[in-house]
Amino acid sequence: MRIAFLLLRRLVRIEDMRAGRAPTEFAYGALEMAARGAVECIEIDPYGEHGWLDALPGAKLVLGKTEPRHFRVARQLCERLNAFDCVVSMCAKTASALGWFARRGKLRPPIVAIRCGVINERLNPLALRVQRALVHASHSILFGEGEYRPFLDEFKLGADQVTVNQFGVDARFWRPGGERGDFLLSVGNDSQRDFSALLDAAFAIPAPIRIITTRKLREPLPPNVTVQRGALSSREFTDAELRDLYQRARCVVTPLRETYQPSGQSSTLQAMACGTPVVLTRTRGLWSSAMMRDGDNVLLTAPGDSTALSANVRRLLDDPVAAERIGTAARATVENEASIVAFAERLEATCRRVTAARAQ
Numbered sequence: 001m002r003i004a005f006l007l008l009r010r011l012v013r014i015e016d017m018r019a020g021r022a023p024t025e026f027a028y029g030a031l032e033m034a035a036r037g038a039v040e041c042i043e044i045d046p047y048g049e050h051g052w053l054d055a056l057p058g059a060k061l062v063l064g065k066t067e068p069r070h071f072r073v074a075r076q077l078c079e080r081l082n083a084f085d086c087v088v089s090m091c092a093k094t095a096s097a098l099g100w101f102a103r104r105g106k107l108r109p110p111i112v113a114i115r116c117g118v119i120n121e122r123l124n125p126l127a128l129r130v131q132r133a134l135v136h137a138s139h140s141i142l143f144g145e146g147e148y149r150p151f152l153d154e155f156k157l158g159a160d161q162v163t164v165n166q167f168g169v170d171a172r173f174w175r176p177g178g179e180r181g182d183f184l185l186s187v188g189n190d191s192q193r194d195f196s197a198l199l200d201a202a203f204a205i206p207a208p209i210r211i212i213t214t215r216k217l218r219e220p221l222p223p224n225v226t227v228q229r230g231a232l233s234s235r236e237f238t239d240a241e242l243r244d245l246y247q248r249a250r251c252v253v254t255p256l257r258e259t260y261q262p263s264g265q266s267s268t269l270q271a272m273a274c275g276t277p278v279v280l281t282r283t284r285g286l287w288s289s290a291m292m293r294d295g296d297n298v299l300l301t302a303p304g305d306s307t308a309l310s311a312n313v314r315r316l317l318d319d320p321v322a323a324e325r326i327g328t329a330a331r332a333t334v335e336n337e338a339s340i341v342a343f344a345e346r347l348e349a350t351c352r353r354v355t356a357a358r359a360q
Helices: 014-018 030-035 057-063 068-081 092-103 125-135 145-155 195-202 239-248 265-273 306-318 320-337 340-359
Strands: 003-008 039-044 086-089 111-114 139-142 162-164 184-187 209-213 225-229 251-254 278-281 299-301
Touching: 003 030, 003 068, 014 030, 030 039, 030 340, 039 068, 068 092, 086 092, 086 340, 092 111, 092 125, 111 340, 125 145, 139 145, 139 340, 145 162, 184 239, 195 209, 195 306, 209 239, 239 265, 251 265, 251 306, 265 278, 265 320, 278 306, 299 306, 306 320
Parallel strands: 003 039, 003 086, 086 111, 111 139, 139 162, 184 209, 184 251, 209 225, 251 278, 278 299
Antiparallel strands: none
């Protein structure tokens, strides 16, 4: 079976990943599948080429989360992709564009689309109608159980058109090591991060708090909070530097707003893989209620509850033995349930299932 895996060049640093200088999870299992001979990686760059259609104000109203530039890339790829048995796209926008050509008979193999957070953006009726048609032309992969039912309802899909494959991280790269420092760490840039709740909680936390984000935070900051502006994608710091921070932090805090999106999944699992206890907001989008066990391998708080957040942090600070136990259990959880290797195996199985169903 030949699978084409479309990777966004601007997000995936394949050579660094192959050399062990970067974790492999943001290739979404492509390298693990390629190592078994199941995949050919094809790097695409929809954002490296701009056309006048991309500037049309009406494009967003009609297409929603898909842009004209993705249609250009999809059109250029169709002939090449027809030589494969299945196509996987890590970019939902490109997958939707491919769906357009599949519906027109220009693209023959089935499409497996990795989608995350698409239901958080409310679409106007016309854009929603267009997106439903495009989404129906592919099999969707979601990262968490929380967004599964809302996704089915939003796009009028059957259960056989969607698979939940919980995200996994590179447990070889993210690993325990080093000595603990005295600080707490919070990392993230997506719109669902609730740093306001963490800032409210900071006044009741007797420890330094380091936040790494590109998001604008309210001023003035509490005296025990410092902010480093940056993101891995823009190279302000390296993956190894972030790993060192995870390894030395007393705990990692992932504060979230209520959302169906499995927000905070990657940074939480990265910290857990480093054996660091995590305080996480339990949202409707929690990726697995069975995997994330409160008091066992994580401490969970309600959205917006800064009092509970600070109490959970103090619980870890006051009881190093409990913190070590939770961190050890967290590492075991990633190794056994949330590795990128396991994610890749499940993704390949989905590709085979979808391809076999098409052949019937």
